[in-house]
Amino acid sequence: MKRIDRYILRQLAGGLLAVTAGLAALVWLTQSLRFIELVLDRGLSLAVFLELTSLMLPGFVAVILPITTFVVVLFVYVRMSTDREIVVLRAAGLSQARLARAGMLIALVSVGIGFVLNLWLVPLSHGAFRVWQFEIRNQMAAILLQEGVFASVGDDLTVYARTRERDGTLRGILVHDQREPGAPVTIIAERGRITSTPLGPRVVLLNGVRQQMERPSPGQPPRLSVLSFRENSLDLARATRQEEVRARDSRERSVDELLHPDPAEQLRPREVARFYAEAHQRLSAPLTAATYALVGLAVALTGQFRRHGGGLRLVAGTGITVGLLAVGLTIGNLATRDNSFVWLVWAHATVPGILAFWWLLGAPGLPRHRRRTVAA
Numbered sequence: 001m002k003r004i005d006r007y008i009l010r011q012l013a014g015g016l017l018a019v020t021a022g023l024a025a026l027v028w029l030t031q032s033l034r035f036i037e038l039v040l041d042r043g044l045s046l047a048v049f050l051e052l053t054s055l056m057l058p059g060f061v062a063v064i065l066p067i068t069t070f071v072v073v074l075f076v077y078v079r080m081s082t083d084r085e086i087v088v089l090r091a092a093g094l095s096q097a098r099l100a101r102a103g104m105l106i107a108l109v110s111v112g113i114g115f116v117l118n119l120w121l122v123p124l125s126h127g128a129f130r131v132w133q134f135e136i137r138n139q140m141a142a143i144l145l146q147e148g149v150f151a152s153v154g155d156d157l158t159v160y161a162r163t164r165e166r167d168g169t170l171r172g173i174l175v176h177d178q179r180e181p182g183a184p185v186t187i188i189a190e191r192g193r194i195t196s197t198p199l200g201p202r203v204v205l206l207n208g209v210r211q212q213m214e215r216p217s218p219g220q221p222p223r224l225s226v227l228s229f230r231e232n233s234l235d236l237a238r239a240t241r242q243e244e245v246r247a248r249d250s251r252e253r254s255v256d257e258l259l260h261p262d263p264a265e266q267l268r269p270r271e272v273a274r275f276y277a278e279a280h281q282r283l284s285a286p287l288t289a290a291t292y293a294l295v296g297l298a299v300a301l302t303g304q305f306r307r308h309g310g311g312l313r314l315v316a317g318t319g320i321t322v323g324l325l326a327v328g329l330t331i332g333n334l335a336t337r338d339n340s341f342v343w344l345v346w347a348h349a350t351v352p353g354i355l356a357f358w359w360l361l362g363a364p365g366l367p368r369h370r371r372r373t374v375a376a
Helices: 003-040 046-054 057-082 085-091 096-139 237-245 255-259 269-284 287-301 310-337 339-362
Strands: 157-164 170-177 185-197 200-214 223-235
Touching: 003 046, 003 057, 003 096, 046 096, 057 085, 057 096, 057 287, 057 310, 085 096, 096 269, 096 287, 096 339, 170 200, 185 223, 255 269, 269 310, 269 339, 287 310, 287 339, 310 339
Parallel strands: none
Antiparallel strands: 157 170, 170 185, 185 200, 200 223
16 A cells, blocks of 8 residues: 555544544433433442443444544545645646545445444344343342332332332332232332342332232122231332343344344234335445445545635535435335335435545546656
């Protein structure tokens, strides 16, 4: 590789790494605020918090990588043009293809990283993230209980504790259990403690009263059953037992699973169509990194040199890419509703790049340069 290519590539690689890392960190910070309450108020350890939120990073990077590739390519080449480096290189005989070679190389690297993320790392990390959510909700139910707050553990179990001591002892406990249809249970106890079992968390209650509205016999009114106890236990994991057989999210599935779902799952036609569109979007999304980079190169390297013309090129390139992003969102929604439009997903990922490449290297009216080579 010539020194000129290494010089441009060094700027592109450094800028891509810095911009992608900075933007991913910003998105991670905003999204992780949803879980900060678990650390500050509910006793979740910082290590678990960092592990849980870090599993979201591959998904963030997969989304922003094509955008950051475009931003870096456009800004680096516009800066070189404004500093007259492009003018000097053209005067030395470098062609459009030679000038754009480093930008196209960094775009290919982004495409490769995008495929690794979309086809392997994102499904893996998202699946682990969903498992962590399940563990926190079921196996770590103790962190959901907050002093003086009615905490919902699942959709049909509510637990209240007046005070919570440092050793984990709960005092003034009220439990309302609606997991058995037509026979709700209300338990009031002086104190209790949450313990972990192989089947999930369980709260042991001491000195209390259990009230249950029994199911009435045909023609009979409902009857209230009251039972006093010295010790009783309640299984909290059963509150969300239905999630143990939950359907896997589309982002957890591989492309092959999306294209050929298991017939045993008995998915609805609407879900099958959504999975099919998701698979094609996941396969085509990395190609947008090359498309956006080619748009940036076409904007930065074509047209006449202007001493103060960098701002106009930045605005033009940004406007084109923002428009492509908006069109991509529209096409994605359309393809999800009707799979006959899936071809538009691939057209959006490739056609603008092909047009930009043609404009960059072969558009009529562009200046032609001497074929003198540079030994650099």
